[in-house]
Amino acid sequence: MSEEEMIEGGGEGVIKKFLYLNRRAPYGSIYALESLEVVLIGAAFEQDVSVAFIDDGVYQLTKGQDTKGVEMKNFSPTYRALEMYDVEKLYVFKESLDERGLTEDDLIVDVEVVDAKQMADLMDEQEVILSF
């Protein structure tokens, strides 16, 4: 049984604001990968989805990841595929980039870089927040 076979409609017509909140680095733990899996599956439900990257979550989006040495799956290219799933609202917290010496140029996808107030506003608009 795979994920795809298990999707069922569950609330046709209802559109809620979902925020996926990513605060962890990739590879050191599985949260980043399994968060991405929820986002992809969730896309089939056609909700109003935003994905936020703050704290070490911004490391999920860095270019140049090469996992041959650790023998793990490099899932970073999948962030580029989000657009095809109509997941287009990706927000990155500017201070989290700054603290890590990163800029938008270091990231593998186009994102909206926001400040603390904008991020707090975004969080406060949501109906469902999934934390990873």
Place this chain on the structure above:
Amino acid sequence: MSEEEMIEGGGEGVIKKFLYLNRRAPYGSIYALESLEVVLIGAAFEQDVSVAFIDDGVYQLTKGQDTKGVEMKNFSPTYRALEMYDVEKLYVFKESLDERGLTEDDLIVDVEVVDAKQMADLMDEQEVILSF
């Protein structure tokens, strides 16, 4: 099969310096409890054992723990039993107490409170360090 049935002599005559390094608070995770279980089982091997409490590990030793509300086992009285197992060298890092507003009076057992240099010296004397 219980732990007790499984103890076998494994190196009679060899006495090594073992340090158990406790850096986590109790109950939020199981590390504190399962560390204590190793210390108790390890006592049968008659090694030269020290137990260090630094960072949130100092919270393991606080008086007055009452776990009825969380329905978990209160294992803090077991620290008092360590003496009966000839585990007598308990070291607590003074700065970790200070940062948490704790003093020796808050602790359930007698310990030696040490400064950073003493703790670093203790670590550097060891042959085996088990981190939890």
Place this chain on the structure above:
Amino acid sequence: MKLGVQVNEGPYQHQASDSAYQFVKAAVEKGHEIFRVFFYHDGVNNGTRLATPPQDDRNVANRWSELAAKHDIDLVLCVAAAQRRGIADADEAKRNGKDADNIAPGFRISGLGQLIEAGIQCDRLVVFGD
């Protein structure tokens, strides 16, 4: 109030599953509806029937099974997370060529869509984890 709960950690290692259980129990006692408890990440490890914790400690998996039986609560283990970590029901075991299964009573295995559905259907979704 209709509630959904997500549990990201397994039993014992972290308090997350304990907190989620106490929260669900309190919500039921107050008359709220628990739409679903969704176990994700290591949370799927709550759904084993092979655990034998010490007599003087709580039995985390059993407690979930009992609560589900008593109040008809839907306990769902994420299929992808369960496959990674070795939690299987009879169907999954057969499908994947395994000679045994280990799922506990009251749990079922299903897809991540069940989590999204809980988000859509519930008045609140509460996440417990490490």
Place this chain on the structure above:
Amino acid sequence: MKLGVQVNEGPYQHQASDSAYQFVKAAVEKGHEIFRVFFYHDGVNNGTRLATPPQDDRNVANRWSELAAKHDIDLVLCVAAAQRRGIADADEAKRNGKDADNIAPGFRISGLGQLIEAGIQCDRLVVFGD
């Protein structure tokens, strides 16, 4: 050099088991002796044979079993930690009245004394965890 390794976390959730595996593999390739790998805490979850990870990902449990078979490495799951978390061999399952077991080939269940013994016998003990 005679090496002991302790693994405190299960597969996938944290990198600890991956790091420990790569370390052990490298040590063996350099000709060192691995006296024992001791799985404690959630580390016991590495020892299940019921996992079916995605085809494009590594199979953490299988990988340990294969390494053990190839180089005759002693993989020990802590009995107390395994009982709490639902990892059982045939004996444990029988003793605890369970209808199934789930231990993977190459692993054995034993007591915490095996960890202490590794500390005594080995030139170095290296701990991997969360």
Place this chain on the structure above:
Amino acid sequence: MPTLHTVNKSPFDKTSLNSCLRFAKDGSSILLIEDGVYAALNGTTFTEAVKTAMKNVTVYALQPDIEARGMANKVIDGIKLVDYAGFVDLVEQNDRVESWL
């Protein structure tokens, strides 16, 4: 549109409390649970930061977690203690729950 933020980690161990405080809006609530309750105590290096935050947000701590850790007599004045039923009430009274894991 108030939010209930939950924090379950010791501020000495992880930085999640800091992150929560960065984004918690005036008028929102923070519930400290599990090892997060160590942020609710007097005399620590985090006491002042929490007291400052309390000017703008309401801080709660889960009493069973406080008691488990033996900290019942050290809680900062003004932090409200709730049990699991009170946790459920807070979830109901707010529009959403944001878990800082």
Place this chain on the structure above:
Amino acid sequence: MPTLHTVNKSPFDKTSLNSCLRFAKDGSSILLIEDGVYAALNGTTFTEAVKTAMKNVTVYALQPDIEARGMANKVIDGIKLVDYAGFVDLVEQNDRVESWL
């Protein structure tokens, strides 16, 4: 009697690097692995603390973990990159391993 310290957590997430630096003696070695390698990078808020520590201790970082995270071109000068075989050598060359988990 040199010690090899390992740190596997991001300094942005957990405080274990700070604890390690408090106790690591002059002449000892620190190996950054897993998410700990984020401490090995230029331009972060931890760069200066790590550079200061490097006056007294030797800092290594695990290359496979650096590469997995796409950070190969950001490593602080003077931090030595090792692979898993190099990790084993460091364990052999030191008298004990202290894991800051």
